[in-house]
Amino acid sequence: MAIKRGIVLMNLGSPDSTSVKDVRRYLNEFLMDGKVIDVPYLLRLLLVKGIIVPFRAPKSAEAYATIWTKEGSPLVVLTEQLQQQLQQHVEEPVEIAMRYGNPNPATAFDNLMKRQPGLEEVIAVPLYPHYAMASYETAVDYAIDIHKKNKYPFKLSFIKPFFDEADYIKAMAENIRPYLDETYDHILFSYHGIPERHLKKTDPTHSHCMMVNDCCDVASPAHSKCYRHQCFVTTKLVTDALHIPKEKFSISFQSRLGKGWLTPFTDIRLEEMPKEGIKKLLILCPAFISDCLETLEEIEERGKESFMKAGGESYKMIPCLNTNPLWVETLDKWVKEINTGNREMIL
Known part of the structure; x- marks a missing residue:
């Protein structure tokens, strides 16, 4: 009997809007991550909330405003479009989650459980081709922490960095x-x-x-x-x-x-x-x-x-892969390899 699985596409994240308030909140969450600015907590607190964010938030808000679309943040919108494209190819429910900002992994996990009663395993796909402490590693650790904290009944697994696939x-x-x-x-x-x-x-x-x-x-x-x-x-x-x-x-x-x-x-x-x-x-x-x-x-x-x-x-x-058809086909292939046991996962 086939395992009941769900897929989560994990990306970096984005502010909820281009307002200085939302950008400040996003930057605080991002830069207070000890895997991004890896200094002792009190020093990080002083640097981030006392120096970096107060000066950077207004400038970042202006920068976001130059790329914002009527649908919202390009990164979030493109990840949603990738989710929709992949969902057309696979039977498993597909959700998205961000390391910083919304939607977070808890939202994705809860949605998967609603869409797939009896969910047994969630496969997370960190959308980072290369391993780095401040990207792939922190995304994986964050998802694991939420999985443990909320005591979800399903197993959580991750696709490995795919830089040479x-x-x-x-x-x-x-x-x-x-x-x-x-x-x-x-x-x-x-x-x-x-x-x-x-x-x-x-x-x-x-x-x-x-x-x-x-x-x-x-x-x-x-x-x-x-x-x-x-x-x-x-x-x-x-x-x-x-x-x-x-x-x-x-x-x-x-x-x-x-x-x-x-x-x-x-x-x-x-x-x-x-x-x-x-x-x-x-x-x-x-x-x-x-x-x-x-x-x-x-x-x-x-x-x-x-x-x-x-x-x-x-x-x-040259644009990123975004929703390139070959990239969607690649994700589709990887999901099918998971289902047939032909893809090694990180537990």
């Missing part, structure tokens, strides 16, 4: 391919930045990440949780699939919040590239499945302004 790579490559018909000098893979210390904290060997020369190229069990290595792997697999020569692409890291973050920095590279003869740029953000503030405002708007002001001639951001 063949179907994901194919979807990424085909999402990029149409843009290669345009004349371009270079493709920049801009990944979300994290502090280098996070790599050391998540290193299961405690002796490899950022401690061995060319650590991302030297085989190690650390790579199972190494964000930087996984970003490199995704880039190589995608560019190999598209036959893009090495001199035509590079990697950078965006959204830095301070010193000691992964380099090179996207904002700096965008100012440097025109001076290096790169005048026509394609840019994409593979750390994100759904377009959001960090892609639409930071990269598509401000990034373009910086690049063109520095002497660039053309600049095009």
Whole structure:
């Protein structure tokens, strides 16, 4: 007899509106997460609520206002659209949950129990291709905490990071391919930045990440949780699939919040590239499945302004996978593999 399952697509989250009040509430929840700003609680409290959020909330509210749609936050709307597209392919009820903001996992779990009486297992799909303490790990821990706290009767399992999964790579490559018909000098893979210390904290060997020369190229069990290595792997697999020569692409890291973050920095590279003869740029953000503030405002708007002001001639951001049909097919395939026992899960 088939197990009664439900699916939850987990994404980062968004403020409920562009009001400073809602943005402040969202930023407080996001930045008070000890896996995002990993300093002692009292220091984090002082930094976040005393310094960062009071200054950042009004500016972030303005930034959100430039990308907000009549339906609401692009990230939430796109995740809902992905849910609807996937639901057309699978029998299991599909809900969405956000790590920060609404809807939270409890809402998703409760909805699944209403839609699927006798629910036995929930499969959560964190929409983060790469493992990072501040993204995949915190989303998983948050869902587990809510599951335990509310004493839900079903088992909770998670799909692993899929940075090197063949179907994901194919979807990424085909999402990029149409843009290669345009004349371009270079493709920049801009990944979300994290502090280098996070790599050391998540290193299961405690002796490899950022401690061995060319650590991302030297085989190690650390790579199972190494964000930087996984970003490199995704880039190589995608560019190999598209036959893009090495001199035509590079990697950078965006959204830095301070010193000691992964380099090179996207904002700096965008100012440097025109001076290096790169005048026509394609840019994409593979750390994100759904377009959001960090892609639409930071990269598509401000990034373009910086690049063109520095002497660039053309600049095009390639959208995230969003509801790309191949990506929906990939999720559909993974759900069917779960049902047949052919997909390894994290319990």
